[in-house]
Amino acid sequence: MISRLPLDEQLTTLKSVLSRNEMLLEVLDRTATLGLPGWYVTAGCLFQTVWNVVTDRHPSSGIKDYDVFYFDSRDLSWEAEDRVIRAAAEAFTGLPTQVEVRNEARVHLWYEEKFGVACAPYASTEEAIDSFAATTCCLGVRLEPGGAWRVYAPHGLSDVFSLVVRPNPVLAPREVYETKTARWRQQWPELTVLDWPSAPTEPARSSS
Template sequence: MLGRLAALDLPPWFLTAGSLFQTVWSVAAGREDLTAGIRDHDLFFFDEDTSWEAEDVVIKRCLAAVDGLGVELEPRNQARVHLWYPKEWGNEIAPYRDLADAISSFAATSCCVGLSLDSGGKLTVHCTHGFRDLFNLVLRPNPLTVAPQAVYDAKAERWMREWPQLTKLPWVEPSGRR
């Protein structure tokens, strides 16, 4: 998937979220099926053109590139999130400054990871809070999150059903990224 996406000459992008951290959890849990529990593969890209039309062009290119791989890819322009977030989640957020800012806003620290591959084969890894919580199967509220406690709790509940080895730490009100 990374190789196919790298060939597209996209705006800056990262594969992020569940497809990465849930794969790590499955390896740590000794699972044979590393895809179990993964709903989709989030592709964050950052394009200054915040029109829906521009985002839709990139989405369609990405989906065509991974066709036949048997994965559900969800490409989204992170420069547009502030435009739809209030309607979806009920509170306003400031625009993300870049991809690192967007990845850094997930509800749990172990989720704030991304991978990107350039057309020359160079892999870039972003991990906002380091790898300790991720590899130790710890769910820790992210101090930079834009998500409310209800999102953290709901996700943690689902993840802990799938990966009972996870340790959930109690919610701490985030300091906020804004």
Template sequence: MEPAGPSRDPRLTAFLTTLRHNPALPEVLAGATALDLPNWYLTGGCLFQTVWNVTTGRPPTHGIKDYDLFYHDASDLSWEAEDAVIRAGRAVFGDLAARVEIRNEARVHLWYEDRFGVPCPPHASVEAAIGSFAATTCCLGVRRERDGGLRVHAPHGLADVFDLVVRPNPVLAPRAVYEEKTRRWLRTWPELRVLPWPEGPERPPAAP
């Protein structure tokens, strides 16, 4: 797996090399490529937790619950359209041992407040959605480009991922979400160094 496009992070090659240890990732990426969804990325714990596992000497898939496949399609925000994609994904990924969760990030604002208690402005892209994760360490995405190379989206870099540092990202998700996730992660990866949520307002004030 090689990165598509330039990167200034010297850890990029190490990141892609580490992902190769997880046998499910190439299969999920191949299936996602076949689905050919708009603006898609494989994201979430399947990426940074693979690095945590390899770094700490655990089996590469240890503690990984699912493989998040995000796409962005604002042309139809109905649940029926998203469900059709989810059902197509079941046909593609049905034989995999890994559980693949597919979500249209263009629809997140429709249900986010009911689930997490804070409003979510519409995401303009999957990259924007990834940038809103509760921890900067989680803000990662990988997709296969048409030329076969891999594009890595890592707006906060890769240092914290390899250093086992979990850093809060107070731009959308509330403090309770960050603290619940980090408590759960610490039970599985006690080597993590979890930084505290910053004191002060939950989120930056909205622009006038």
């Protein structure tokens, strides 16, 4: 099984598997030209490509968009982020898919309004990836100068290759996890989705 390979071989296999998604490679190549600080292509386009290859589907099957995260805390205005989004839209012109570019330094400004829980400011793109609703999703890839791949996978790759979705209750609420996993199960019924952990119970107080 791929998930039982040594970590260095898992990384080699990951690159081989992701390289079968030609759209992903094009997004990586074009994003590298934008000069975004701390950028990664991340989220569904990565782990879903792996799921597709492992289950003998087309590499891009069911992937609705490609997410690009970057981190720039120098200007947290919407106008600054919008300028980057517009420049990225030009770079991705002609691609038959949606590419969403977001500055993770700004997430705390809108997260609570959208998801109902507060989000402390992130210190890096990696920290933003750490907060995905499932540990399986915590994966990012970018191209370094010279074309080398940089892979960020704080929880390893075994669950990704094994089609296991494991909750990550550090920020996103339970409803987000359950909504996402229900949608993924429809596309990839082979997934093993682990339950959101129950709330810890307070220890009984002893009477004296």
